[in-house]
Amino acid sequence: MPETIKNISKKDAILKAALQLFSHRSFDGTTIPEIARVANVGAGTIYRYFISKEDLVNELFVRVLDDFTEHLQVGLHGQMDTRTRFHHLFNNAWNYVMNNVEAFLFINLNDEATYLNDRSRKSFSRMWDYIAEMVEQGADKGELIKLDPKFVASLVYGPLIPISKRFNNDNRQASQALAKALEEATWRAISTD
Amino acid sequence: MPETIKNISKKDAILKAALQLFSHRSFDGTTIPEIARVANVGAGTIYRYFISKEDLVNELFVRVLDDFTEHLQVGLHGQMDTRTRFHHLFNNAWNYVMNNVEAFLFINLNDEATYLNDRSRKSFSRMWDYIAEMVEQGADKGELIKLDPKFVASLVYGPLIPISKRFNNDNRQASQALAKALEEATWRAISTD
Amino acid sequence: MPETIKNISKKDAILKAALQLFSHRSFDGTTIPEIARVANVGAGTIYRYFISKEDLVNELFVRVLDDFTEHLQVGLHGQMDTRTRFHHLFNNAWNYVMNNVEAFLFINLNDEATYLNDRSRKSFSRMWDYIAEMVEQGADKGELIKLDPKFVASLVYGPLIPISKRFNNDNRQASQALAKALEEATWRAISTD
Amino acid sequence: MPETIKNISKKDAILKAALQLFSHRSFDGTTIPEIARVANVGAGTIYRYFISKEDLVNELFVRVLDDFTEHLQVGLHGQMDTRTRFHHLFNNAWNYVMNNVEAFLFINLNDEATYLNDRSRKSFSRMWDYIAEMVEQGADKGELIKLDPKFVASLVYGPLIPISKRFNNDNRQASQALAKALEEATWRAISTD
DNA sequence: GATGAATGAGGATTCATTCAT
DNA sequence: GATGAATGAATCCTCATTCAT
Incomplete structure (x- = not known):
């Protein structure tokens, strides 16, 4: 072959x-x-x-989630200051969504599905926890607002859902401009600046 | 009876x-x-x-969307300043979501579905357009950031999606506190203050 | 009323x-x-x-058959010679078919149906027996061919089936000419002339 | 296997x-x-x-009709005299009906059905046209009566309907005798002898 | 390993029949 | 008596799954 x-x-x-x-x-x-x-x-x-259709959707879900979670972490280190870490995290998320629209749609269509097994749920939690953890550390340093970290994570993650549904990244440059604008807006939302 | x-x-x-x-x-x-x-x-x-299962889901979709859109508009007038209008719009959305979690989940699970007919799509657009319009008017006055209004609308609408999935409004008081915090965060995200 | x-x-x-x-x-x-x-x-x-749909079709079947059988007998007497009796019988049948196409179609669509009850079957037999009896009497006098009378009856009755399906009696005069031609053809088929 | x-x-x-x-x-x-x-x-x-139940009945109808039409033509040539051609045609029909009673019942139960598609109707017409054509050629030679050929065809075809419903060919010999008698009766009906 | 024909349980939908008004 | 809304059994058809090749 x-x-x-x-x-x-x-x-x-x-x-x-x-x-x-x-x-x-x-x-x-x-x-x-x-x-x-x-x-x-x-x-x-x-x-x-x-083994079955359910097995297929679960294996797919785990793969997609683990892939997404891995992507989120690219280039992040503990030593970075909060703003920089946020910058990387946000851009990692944005780029993943733009390059894997179907994967991101798939996640949001299925994250509450009854046919997900424990392993799938765990993979989803891991992704969500990862974002929440970053939020929490920023809050501990007083740089991010102090609320339930998953609630704050929704401010970062949530806007990507309608965006993934309704914006096609035809224009790479526009996409980068939008990314920057969205990053800043999101930062204003969650930071204590 | x-x-x-x-x-x-x-x-x-x-x-x-x-x-x-x-x-x-x-x-x-x-x-x-x-x-x-x-x-x-x-x-x-x-x-x-x-007539059919598809007919049922479409009639339901139109009803839910039209109901939601109507709720969004409660108490808003053209004379209000942008911040006040946003306050009402946001709270209307928040209250609708908290009191009609299933309706909001239903919307977000189906808004791109292939079985939606024109009427359903139009009802969805109407809701989305309504939010975008408010955003646009604020941008015209220089009070909201100048981006594609639907993009900005995603900053308002998007966070409600993971929140509706993961937060149960068991605690009415907590809910009100969260609502206020989220409103302010969202305002920071989209305003030019 | x-x-x-x-x-x-x-x-x-x-x-x-x-x-x-x-x-x-x-x-x-x-x-x-x-x-x-x-x-x-x-x-x-x-x-x-x-009582039920089956009851309806059976009552209808009996009514139609009894009506048809009655029509067949109009104007016939035992004293008539065989040719004259045949003339009346044939014309009665023809006229019935032309004026009640649906009834005749209904008979031929259902005469072997599993949902017919005894009463319906008896009504059908009566009609068929009536024709056969006439054939038998003609055979006894040596004027009609000597075969199983129901077989001979098929020569009289059978052609009316495709005719009822495929000829519309739009033209009354044409219909009368056809009736005469068919009567003569049928007579040639079954008589010993 | x-x-x-x-x-x-x-x-x-x-x-x-x-x-x-x-x-x-x-x-x-x-x-x-x-x-x-x-x-x-x-x-x-x-x-x-x-594809569907309707598709099944239509494919069956076409097969049965085409098979029947083919059977009707066995052994016929244009050079035969009218009586001989009739003999073959009639016997072909008779034998088909006796050996395929269900097929013949099926034809007559469905030939006017609303669920027949164009192809089915065409197959039925072809069979009917074939008989009519033979009748027409005999009429042209002055050997068969001059009437609408489909009308004359009804004299040949029609009797087979009640016969197929009510006579079982238990007795092969009787069947042959009946065939001969019916052939002669039918010939008398349609010929100008 | 790969296939797709075959299966039958299960789904959307229809319809004979009932019954409250 | 007359109605037609309501029902659920029965129908056509689909599809996850199996298995012989």
């Missing part, structure tokens, strides 16, 4: 197709044959990699 | 049950018999009031 | 509507609400006159 | 079961699970071969 498009493993192709479909028609609105068709595999093949 | 809980018309009972179920299990994850059971009607009865 | 269109009893209106619908969409393809609508009565009203 | 009864393809088994059931209980009176049970397949399997 050459190292081209072909060597995307079938499992990855399935996960990719599932992400695309789940993010637009929801879990229950997407069928296994549809996923198989988009992934270019037989329907039965999906069951070679996943 | 006593004039109490009993004489809620069947149609309203169905819509209420549908809202409850759709907001927790999504449209495709909810079955008609389930809705019928929760609404305390026969499954066939649903089809006396709605 | 004036003696106009109004005093068609509801029962008759129901039977009329049922005949019209059953003859075009079959028993199982016709719904009670449809019959009610065509008959201009409430669906529940049908159950005031008929 | 042995090359016997087993390797009748599932599609054929479904068509066979459908023919059997449709000819006795009509299209609307037959359920998909019933067909599946008789065909010895799962209900869902039917939808692998047919």
Whole structure:
């Protein structure tokens, strides 16, 4: 097998197709044959990699969340001052959302779903806790407002939801300008400046 | 028939049950018999009031959105200064969300759904446009930041999404304190003060 | 109630509507609400006159068959010679079919149906026996061919089936000419001339 | 898989079961699970071969009609004299009806049905036109009566309908005698001898 | 390993029948 | 008597899952 498009493993192709479909028609609105068709595999093949449809959505959820959480942390160190850390965190989130709109839609469509298992819920909490933790440390230093950290995190995370739904990052430059404006607005919202 | 809980018309009972179920299990994850059971009607009865399941979700969506949009406008007048108008708008939104968590979840779970018809989309746009319009007028007076108004609206609307998912308004007093804190944070985010 | 269109009893209106619908969409393809609508009565009203849908189709079948059988006998006497009796019988059948196409279609669509009860089957047999009997008497006199009388009756009755389906008696005169031609052809088929 | 009864393809088994059931209980009176049970397949399997129940009845109708029409033509050539051609045509029809009673019932139960599509109607017309054409050529030579050819065709085709319903070809010899008698009677009806 | 035909449980929807008004 | 809203059993059809190839 050459190292081209072909060597995307079938499992990855399935996960990719599932992400695309789940993010637009929801879990229950997407069928296994549809996923198989988009992934270019037989329907039965999906069951070679996943025990069930629920297993598939959970594995996908964990992958997406862990990937997102990892992205959030890129370039952050404990020694940075609060504003700088926020800058990195916010930009990491923004860039992830812009480059993985479907993944972000998928997260927000499913984060409360009944079919998520413990592992999925834990992955979601980890992401959320990570943001909250950063907020908390800033609050401890008196640089961020003192409220339930998850509440403050909502001020950072929340605006990205409608934005991910309604803004297409056609224009890279505009996107960077918007990113900067949003970062500043968010900082004003949560900082004690 | 006593004039109490009993004489809620069947149609309203169905819509209420549908809202409850759709907001927790999504449209495709909810079955008609389930809705019928929760609404305390026969499954066939649903089809006396709605042509199809899609028709039901659309009528529900329009009702919820129009209700929400109406709530947003309570007490606002053109003569108010921008800060006061924002205060009312924000509090109207907050109170609606706290008192109608399922409705708000339902909106955010379905606003991009493929089964929404034109009428539903229009109702959603109307709500969104209303917020954007208020933002625009504030920007014209130089009191709110000058960005795409829908982008700014995301700063107001967006945080309510994770909050509606993760905070239960058990404590009325706490809720009021949070509302005030969030209002101020949001104002800092979008104002040019 | 004036003696106009109004005093068609509801029962008759129901039977009329049922005949019209059953003859075009079959028993199982016709719904009670449809019959009610065509008959201009409430669906529940049908159950005031008929125990069930099966009861309705059976009562209709008996009425139609008995009416048809009666029509066949108009003007026939035992003293007539075979040719004359045949002439009357044939013309009675022809006229009935032309004036009651739906009734005749209804008969031929249902004569073997599993939902017919004994009374209905008996009414059908009576009609068929009547034709067969006439054939038998002609055969006894040596004027008609000697075969199983029901077989011979098929030569008389059978051609009317495709004719009822495919010829509309728009043209009364043409119809009379066809009637005469068909009568003669049928006579040649079954007579020993 | 042995090359016997087993390797009748599932599609054929479904068509066979459908023919059997449709000819006795009509299209609307037959359920998909019933067909599946008789065909010895799962209900869902039917939808692998047919888009819908209507699609099934139409494909069956076309197959039956085309098969019948083909049978009618066996052994006929243009050079034959009219009587000989009639002999073949009639016997082909008779044999088809006796050996495929259900198919013939099915035709006559459905030829005017609202659920038939254009292709089905065309197949039916083709059969009917074929008989009419033979009649017309005989009429042109002055050997058959001069009437609307479809009307004359009714004299040939029509008697087979009640016969197919009421005579079982238990007795092969009797059947042949009846065939001969019916052929002669029909010939007398339509010829100018 | 990969496939997709086959399955039947389950879903949306219809409709014969009932019954309160 | 007449109605039609209400019902839930039954229908068509879909789809997650299995398994023979």
